[in-house]
Amino acid sequence: MGRAAVERTDKASADQNAGYYNEAQNSYAQAQNAEGDYESQLSKYAASNPYGEGGQFQKTTNQIVANTADARARAAGNALQSQALRTGSNSAGGVAATENMTQQGTRDISGEEAQANQERIGAGAGYNKNVLQATEFPAEFASQMAKNMAGEGNDALGTMAKSASIEDPAANIWNKAAASWASAPEKG
Numbered sequence: 001m002g003r004a005a006v007e008r009t010d011k012a013s014a015d016q017n018a019g020y021y022n023e024a025q026n027s028y029a030q031a032q033n034a035e036g037d038y039e040s041q042l043s044k045y046a047a048s049n050p051y052g053e054g055g056q057f058q059k060t061t062n063q064i065v066a067n068t069a070d071a072r073a074r075a076a077g078n079a080l081q082s083q084a085l086r087t088g089s090n091s092a093g094g095v096a097a098t099e100n101m102t103q104q105g106t107r108d109i110s111g112e113e114a115q116a117n118q119e120r121i122g123a124g125a126g127y128n129k130n131v132l133q134a135t136e137f138p139a140e141f142a143s144q145m146a147k148n149m150a151g152e153g154n155d156a157l158g159t160m161a162k163s164a165s166i167e168d169p170a171a172n173i174w175n176k177a178a179a180s181w182a183s184a185p186e187k188g
Contacts, residue, residue, distance in 0.1 A: 035141055042134050046128075049124065052124060058116070061120065080094035081095070
């Protein structure tokens with residue numbers, strides 16, 4: 001291969017390597033952006049935990065428990081007042097009994113709320129476990145990216161070393177001549 005052909009090959013190789021480098025940089029930047037987007041979305045998900053103290057789950061559950069207790073008391077009171085009207089007895093006793101059932105229902109709520117709170121805490125622990133597992137991904141992703149980049153760098157170095165060892169007959173002649181001139185004794 002002549003010197004001009006070697007120079008053309010070197011230029012083509014350099015141009016190709018520059019293109020690969022630019023593509024690799026773009027891919028790396030896109031991967032970094034994707035990782036940042038993932039972490040941002042994960043932060044939002046973790047912050048919106050509905051199982052936290054005073055969160056949406058607790059508010060909704062407490063409202064359901066309270067509504068259920070109120071509905072029970074009202075239904076029982078309506079039944080008592082309906083019976084009083086049917087039998088012709090004094091309905092004032094039914095009103096007092098209804099009030100008493102409402103108060104008892106309020107006391108009963110505490111046990112139901114405690115059960116709901118226990119469920120909320122369990123669900124919250126599961127939610128937090130999922131968030132914790134999801135936070136492992138960015139570190140694993142960055143580690144894999146580093147391994148890939150190191151492997152590609154080693155591959156590139158191997159290719160360069162291999163291409164540097166290609167024999168150029170013309171250069172060999174000049175190298176041999178230069179070596180013999182360098183080792184020739186000086187005339188003096």
